[in-house]
Amino acid sequence: MGIYDVKGESDAVLVERVLAGETDAYAGLVARYRDRLGRYAVRMLGNVADAEEALQDAFVRGYRSLARCTDPDRFGAWLFGILVNRCRTLGKQRARRHNLVVHNEPAVAKAAVAHSEDRDATREAIEWAVAQISATNREAFLLKYVEELSYDEMTVITGASVSALKMRVARAREDLRRLLAEVESD
Amino acid sequence: MTEGNGRLERAIDALKEPVQLGHTFDQRVMAEIESGPEPRAWAYRFWAILDWLKRGRPVSVSPLGGLALTAGIALVALLGRSMLESEGQSTPVAAAAYGSVVQFVIVEPAATAVSLVGDFNDWSAAANPMQRMAGNGVWSVTVPLTPGRYRYAFLVNGSIWLSDPSAPPTLDDEFGRPGSVVTIGEL
Numbered sequence: 001m002g003i004y005d006v007k008g009e010s011d012a013v014l015v016e017r018v019l020a021g022e023t024d025a026y027a028g029l030v031a032r033y034r035d036r037l038g039r040y041a042v043r044m045l046g047n048v049a050d051a052e053e054a055l056q057d058a059f060v061r062g063y064r065s066l067a068r069c070t071d072p073d074r075f076g077a078w079l080f081g082i083l084v085n086r087c088r089t090l091g092k093q094r095a096r097r098h099n100l101v102v103h104n105e106p107a108v109a110k111a112a113v114a115h116s117e118d119r120d121a122t123r124e125a126i127e128w129a130v131a132q133i134s135a136t137n138r139e140a141f142l143l144k145y146v147e148e149l150s151y152d153e154m155t156v157i158t159g160a161s162v163s164a165l166k167m168r169v170a171r172a173r174e175d176l177r178r179l180l181a182e183v184e185s186d
Numbered sequence: 187m188t189e190g191n192g193r194l195e196r197a198i199d200a201l202k203e204p205v206q207l208g209h210t211f212d213q214r215v216m217a218e219i220e221s222g223p224e225p226r227a228w229a230y231r232f233w234a235i236l237d238w239l240k241r242g243r244p245v246s247v248s249p250l251g252g253l254a255l256t257a258g259i260a261l262v263a264l265l266g267r268s269m270l271e272s273e274g275q276s277t278p279v280a281a282a283a284y285g286s287v288v289q290f291v292i293v294e295p296a297a298t299a300v301s302l303v304g305d306f307n308d309w310s311a312a313a314n315p316m317q318r319m320a321g322n323g324v325w326s327v328t329v330p331l332t333p334g335r336y337r338y339a340f341l342v343n344g345s346i347w348l349s350d351p352s353a354p355p356t357l358d359d360e361f362g363r364p365g366s367v368v369t370i371g372e373l
Contacts, residue, residue, distance in 0.1 A: 019225055026219060030212050035204060042205040052207055059215045066225040126197045146201045163305050163337065167365070170309035171347065177190040178345045180197060 015072035018063070026063055033076055036147070037083050043142050044087045045094070046131050054090045058083040081157045084139065091135050129179035133172050140165050141172035288331050288370065290316070290338070292350065295323025297342045302327050304338030311341050335369045 009028065017025035037058070041051035062069075062079045069078045130138060139158065143149045144165075151162045158165065208214075290302050300316040306329065307313035316325040325340075340348045349355055350366035 021224065023220060023224060024216075027212060027216055030215050034207065034211065038207045038211075039202075039205045043201055048205065048207065051205070052211060055207070056211070056215050056218065060218050060222070063219045064222065064225060123200060126200050129197070130201065142201070145198045166305075167309045167337070170303065170311070173194065174311065174341070174345055176197060177194050180193045181190060184193070 010073065011075035012072035015066060015069060015075055018066055029062075029075060029079075030059055033079060037080060040080075040142060040147055041083060041087055043130065043146060044135075044139060045091055046127065050090055050094060054086040055083060057090075058086045061086070077153060077156060084143075084157055088135065088139070095135075125180065125183040129176055129183060132179050133175045137168045137172035137175065140168035141176070144169045287328050288368065289326060289328045290340075290350070291324060291326045292316070292340050292348070293323050294325055294340075294342055294348075297323075297325065299343055300325040301341040301344075302329065302338060303341050305336045306331060306338070311344065316340075331368075331370050333370045335367060337365050337367055339365045 011029065011032075014025050014028045018029075034055070038051060038055055041054045042048055045051050045054060058079060062082050069075055071078070130141075133141065140154065140160075143154045143157065144151075149157070151165055154160070154165050155162055160168075292300065294300055297318075300318075301311045302314040302316055303309045303311055314327050314329055316327040318325055338350070340350065342348055347365075350368075353366035353368060355366060
């Protein structure tokens with residue numbers, strides 16, 4: 001596998017090269033979007049292992065269906081849409097599996113928080129609180145406030161209306177505010 | 187900034203911190219890609235053509251054709267409006283409309299704060315706080331609204347979302363919590 005310096009090459013150029021048969025050019029797109037999309041997947045799914053699975057799946061699906069990316073300059077947004085769907089699917093699978101094993105996850109998480117160092121405790125409290133928000137609201141919140149997308153961009157990625165997304169973001173904010181206050185008061 | 191907002195902002199900053207994926211992640215992705223089929227350039231052209239066909243584009247119409255088109259659009263709009271009215275979806279029972287100012291009311295004797303949130307204020311809890319009417323647990327707020335269909339809910343004590351018991355519920359199921367619909371017609 002060659003080493004690709006992706007500086008100066010637009011998404012459209014890299015997509016064109018991949019479609020022309022230069023499979024290795026896709027490594028440039030992976031390197032360009034890995035960190036940002038990886039962060040979203042970790043925050044959405046709550047752990048690195050699941051996030052890597054979802055992200056790898058998204059990159060592979062993106063490659064196999066690259067011909068359907070009809071606006072290659074917006075490859076990143078198109079791939080983000082695939083990742084959002086993979087996170088939804090994997091999140092549902094993990095939720096079903098998890099329910100069979102852990103019946104009181106909040107209590108377990110709070111116990112973990114109570115026994116950690118301050119900085120770790122703060123981080124774990126935030127992760128715990130984010131995990132308590134419904135997946136639909138969490139998705140909208142992360143896209144808006146962490147990935148800083150516009151509502152128009154979010155509409156393209158999630159398929160939801162601007163109005164629905166605004167409601168989800170507002171509810172996520174209220175939930176998160178309440179949950180963080182609860183954790184702090186414990 | 188309130189304490190709650192400060193906590194939220196700090197949480198958002200923490201969530202923006204970069205995450206570390208496994209150092210072999212890229213290699214694993216490329217290995218899986220190289221083990222499967224390649225995307226086809228001809229398929230790209232097929233989807234590009236399909237996308238082009240789906241896009242809107244300017245259309246040239248002769249004066250006579252334009253007249254016929256306008257008449258057709260007006261007929262469809264009239265038929266559509268009469269069909270919607272016959273389905274009874276536009277009953278603004280949730281609120282009393284006075285011109286374009288709408289009064290929203292809910293009875294919540296135990297509440298300490300109630301806000302009206304909806305499409306019209308971007309679901310902001312701060313935009314339309316409701317006022318308690320003396321001694322009877324009734325909360326009220328008036329909002330100027332232009333004609334249209336709006337989704338809304340009541341946010342009680344900053345965390346409890348309630349639909350309006352006297353209004354139609356939201357007809358779609360994309361929201362995880364209760365909501366109501368109010369339709370303001372041309373007055």
